[in-house]
Amino acid sequence: MNKKDTFLTIGQFAAMHGINKKTLMWYDEIGLFKPAAINPENGYRCYNYHQSPILETILLLRELDVSINEIQDFMKNRSASSLKCLLEEKIACLDRQITHLQAVRTTLCTHHQNMDTLLTMDLSEISIVEKAEHFLVTVDIDRNTSFEQEVELITAETEKYQLGRLHKASYGSMISVTDLQNSNFDNYTKLFIEIPFLPYHAGLHIMPKGKYLRAFYKGEWDGIPKRYQEILGYAREHKLILHGFSYEMGINENVIDRIEDYIVQIEIPVTG
Numbered sequence: 001m002n003k004k005d006t007f008l009t010i011g012q013f014a015a016m017h018g019i020n021k022k023t024l025m026w027y028d029e030i031g032l033f034k035p036a037a038i039n040p041e042n043g044y045r046c047y048n049y050h051q052s053p054i055l056e057t058i059l060l061l062r063e064l065d066v067s068i069n070e071i072q073d074f075m076k077n078r079s080a081s082s083l084k085c086l087l088e089e090k091i092a093c094l095d096r097q098i099t100h101l102q103a104v105r106t107t108l109c110t111h112h113q114n115m116d117t118l119l120t121m122d123l124s125e126i127s128i129v130e131k132a133e134h135f136l137v138t139v140d141i142d143r144n145t146s147f148e149q150e151v152e153l154i155t156a157e158t159e160k161y162q163l164g165r166l167h168k169a170s171y172g173s174m175i176s177v178t179d180l181q182n183s184n185f186d187n188y189t190k191l192f193i194e195i196p197f198l199p200y201h202a203g204l205h206i207m208p209k210g211k212y213l214r215a216f217y218k219g220e221w222d223g224i225p226k227r228y229q230e231i232l233g234y235a236r237e238h239k240l241i242l243h244g245f246s247y248e249m250g251i252n253e254n255v256i257d258r259i260e261d262y263i264v265q266i267e268i269p270v271t272g
Contacts (some may be wrong), residue, residue, distance in 0.1 A: 002032075006048070006049075007036065007037060007046040007089060008048065009044065009046065009047075010035070010045045011026070012045065012047075013047035013051075015155075017052070017055055017059065024045070025045070026045075028045065030072075032058065032071065032072055032075060032120045033054065033162045035047050035049070035057055036048045049192070050116040051164055055070075057083070057183060061090075064090040064094065064267055066086070066090065069084075074086060094126070099226045103196045106196040107170075107181065107196070110170060110212040111254065114251040115253065115255075118251065118263070121216060123217075123263075125216075126213065126230070127214050127215075128212070128213060128270065129211070129212050129214045129267075130210070130211060130212075131207070131209065131210065131212050131267070132209055133206065133207065133209040134206075134207040135198050135205070135206060136192040136193065136194055136204060136205040136206075136207055137157050137192065137193040137194075137198070137205075138174070138190045138191065138204075138205045139153040139154065139157055141153070141173075141189065141191055141192050142188075143186060143187065143188075150191060151266050153191065154193065156169065156213065157193055158193065160204075161193075161195055161198075162193065169183075169193050169195045169196070170249060171191070171192070171194075171249070172191070172194075172249035172250070173185060173188050173190070173191050173192070173247075173248050173257060174188065174189065174245040174247055175246050175248070176188065176189060176191055176246075177242045177243055178266060180228050180231075181242075185224065185225035185228055186225075190205070190245070194245065208244070208269055210270075210271075211264075211269070211271070212267045212270060213234070213235065213240065213242065213267070213270045214267050215227065215230075215231050215234075215265075216251075216263055216264065216266065217263070218262065218263045218264075219262070220262075221248070227266070228246075228266075231266065231268070235270070238272075239272050240272040241270065242269070243269050244268070244269045245268070246266055246267070246268045247266070247267045247268070248264050248265070249265050249267075250263065250264055251265050252264055
């Protein structure tokens with residue numbers, strides 16, 4: 001006799017699939033998955049090896065949060081076509097969940113890196129770092145853009161990219177190097193949103209790959225022009241050419257209560 005035709009007890013069959021035998025009893029009661037036979041002597045449920053693929057399909061669908069009702073409907077009209085459609089839908093859902101978790105992980109890593117920087121940084125230091133290419137969503141602003149208007153602009157963009165929550169992206173402001181060199185230290189022209197895993201498409205701002213001058217500033221906003229003067233002086237002294245935009249981003253907003261404790265990270269593309 002083929003061993004695959006041998007009956008297994010409910011306990012043996014449940015153990016083989018890593019589930020509780022009460023789950024099999026419940027599946028039987030609701031008509032979702034019935035035993036291959038009932039022992040006439042004691043009324044015990046018996047299963048065979050050939051039922052394993054069917055049970056594994058049910059368990060997979062349950063793991064994908066497919067409802068019992070959906071699975072019952074599928075089991076009544078089970079076919080390659082219906083399973084293909086059901087799995088395509090769940091794969092798409094799973095892909096969205098993976099993208100969300102990757103974004104959350106990226107955010108956590110960014111916060112972790114920021115906290116490490118806070119614990120080891122020298123606020124007076126100016127350094128050169130290498131950065132990969134980034135694609136940024138930007139909104140245009142000028143000196144007359146109010147804070148309320150900035151919030152509305154950012155909110156509209158986050159809705160457009162279906163972010164839902166602000167924590168799923170990094171935010172900052174941009175001022176052109178030309179304005180810095182002309183001492184127009186308050187002429188911010190863009191706000192940026194850095195969204196994890198955002199592929200390039202027309203209209204995005206490219207933060208170029210290469211060397212960046214990195215510096216930090218701590219305090220209220222009226223003191224940042226002095227820090228930029230120090231940065232420009234550093235660039236002249238080291239014969240560095242600044243170009244493009246300065247990208248400013250707060251790195252300790254989630255651990256402070258006072259604006260005077262606010263720390264801005266400044267990064268500017270540089271050659272030379």
